[in-house]
Amino acid sequence: MSTGIDASRLHDDDLFRELAHLHATRTDTLRHGSDDALAEHTSRTEQLETEYLRRYPAREIDPERLRAGARAR
Known part of the structure; x- marks a missing residue:
């Protein structure tokens, strides 16, 4: 079961908002x-x-x- 608007049809602002929401709710x-x-x-x-x-x-x-940046820290 797939929900939501097809990712290719989302405007950039909507794509960013959806990604932020998914990342915010991942652990839960x-x-x-x-x-x-x-x-x-x-x-x-x-x-x-x-x-x-x-x-x-x-x-x-x-x-x-x-990695190089992490090593430099």
Whole structure:
């Protein structure tokens, strides 16, 4: 069962809002959701993140988020 608007049809603001909501609710779903709820959450997160990466393949990468940046800290 898939819910929500197809990720490719979301405007950027809606995509960002949906991603933020999913990331904010992930731990609660993991800890307290049913197996079906967790599977749906995972599926929707994958859909939205895949769409984000499709739209922004050259997204800015924070050097602090790379191994070299972590080692430098």
